[in-house]
Amino acid sequence: MRAALALALALLATPAAAQDTATAAREAAARLAAASEQLDAAQAARDRVAALTETVRAYETGLEALRDGLRRAAIRERAIAVELDARREEIAALLGALQAMSRAPAPALLLHPAGPLGTARAGLIAAEVTPALQAEAEKLRLDLQEAADLAALQQSAIVTLEEGLAGAQAARSALSEAISERTDLPRRFTEDPVATALLIASTDTLDAFASGLAQTVDAELSANAPDASDRKGSIPLPVQGQVLRGFGQADAAGVTRPGLVIATAPRSLVTTPVAATLRFRGELLDYGNVAILEPAAGVLVILAGLAEVYGTPGEILPEGAAVGLMGGELPAPHEILTETAQGGGAPRPETLYLEVREGDAPVDPATWFVSG
Template identity: 85%
Template sequence: MKAALVLAWALIAAPAAAQDTASAARMAAARLAEASAQLDAAEAARDRVAALTETVRAYEAGLAALRDGLRRAAIRERAIAVELDAKRDEIAALLGALQSMSRAPAPLLLLHPAGPLGTARAGLVASEITPALQSQAAALRADLQEAADLAILQQGAIATLEEGLAGAQSARSALSEAISERSDLPMRFTENPVATALLIASTDTLDAFASGLAQTVDAELTGSAPDATDRKGEIPLPVQGQVLRGFGAADAAGVTRPGLVIATAPRSLVTAPVAATLRFRGELLDYGNVAILEPAAGVLVILAGLAEVYGRTGEILPAGAALGLMGGDPPEAHEILTETAQGGGAPRPETLYLEVREGDAPVDPGTWFAPG
């Protein structure tokens, strides 16, 4: 929380080039404060899970805002350096003229060897030149001050980064622990673990596994299944990231898949994008850890590639509930500073695969989700 608040102050106090990130930083700080208040007030395990989920999201938003602010600051600092280097000769001439004027006694500046007429003419010329010189000097001073402020902003970010990264990791660990203790979510059905194990062993494709999921249900417990049909086409993506490949797009090897490949930062939080029944969670084929959600009757949302998956099969998850975490190791503070100093954005080495199936066939996730 302190890291995001310091971040907001630093960006607000920064030059105009970094001002456009101040709003995002203030929003991140507000989300941290809200999550912290929820956590302090939580008594039931469910409240604690919700508060920790918001805390992790707020840390992700704050760190993303910090990365963006530092990247913009680095780009602006380099732009100023390039401009000053291109005007090296002009700046030297300007400084020479200003230095000559500052060293000459004031009375001598008002005299001219040609006499009164020359002095009058020289005065007119000086009255035209002096404001221009002052204007150029002011612009040069402003550029140098902005460059210095940007350098200070970047140098002072190390402590904020370290605190933010440590806080995010603590929040993730606490969230995993809280979810492991949670037992108050409604159950849609109970799973038959033997049938699930047999299904995993007997199938070699995602299609076959998804088609056989019905046989893993041991007993129906409730008739109030979620139905997100009215939100079709408006559901947000389950993780903060960037869509690398769309529905049916080929990868570098020419392999096509009927889903989205979303690039994410390491240890990103994956959440249920809409209320849904957790139909399956665990390792599956070569997809790594998989979570399969049922947001409406006959509709499955498959999320593959997670490092950790939360919840119990059969649970009805509310929208925004934590589903798991992506893999990878978060970068150290000095690595982030190096990336932003080079003008690069946050690397996204982890990928989440998202597939939507209606009945026994995959459909374009864009019909349900709003990737933008």
């Protein structure tokens, strides 16, 4: 009995605070379900572009949250397994003590060879040990149940992932179609395509191209130009991702660029963080597809490395408007489950280059954008 008491107290001395890590995954699944309903509503919305842009964002957020919930569930499941394995001998002793107590007849438990005094002492020890043993047994049961629930959650997530990925793809396709049909945006100017083509052909640097953009305007219109000067330093990044390299930081090859390199998930949506004029869209030098925005007079925001670019030069894009999509291939549901089961987060193999220019010179994007 004294050995059982020492065992119970030792086990209870290091309690593990059980956390319901499955809650995040369940909430993410609810977000994806809401995004699905939002997609249906967006098809009939008065402003389909804005509604579909918000829907794509909702899917991206929901899928990111689901990945994070599954990753945390996998880590928690492994932690429980490691803890139970490390305490195998203690648990075996605990189960042995409980089994011995359950088999002993009640009168025998109340009697002691040393007589009434020994019986009284044994009763006091039993009264102290029994709740401790029961508490530890209940904790063991909860750990085993939590591990089983987490494993079941990961297995059942395949359907949620399939539906979420399919819904996100449908929303992106609908968004591209809606933008191609959009005609209601105000225009600051019309582009001279010949002048733009000549500028591209005659320049071999981004500096030279940005300096010559004024030559591509065919006709000035009456729309007022956006001015985000009052939001300088507080503008969010145009895409969900992680900054890999900051202003002037060298890459692995020792090359430095005066902009941010942002790692993103495949097919991530890129939006205008503030209202801005679309000054240019298309392929440029070795930057791939490029969108150049003007959020304030004399300020250019260059976004390079997109797979698709939306809009027509001269349009004034409202805050949160879709600018384009990143490239890459979306992972299959089983690949996502494998990544999360290994404790990894969502991969971000695509990179968006963001540069800010004031006048004819690049400036640190941190003076305009919040990157943390």
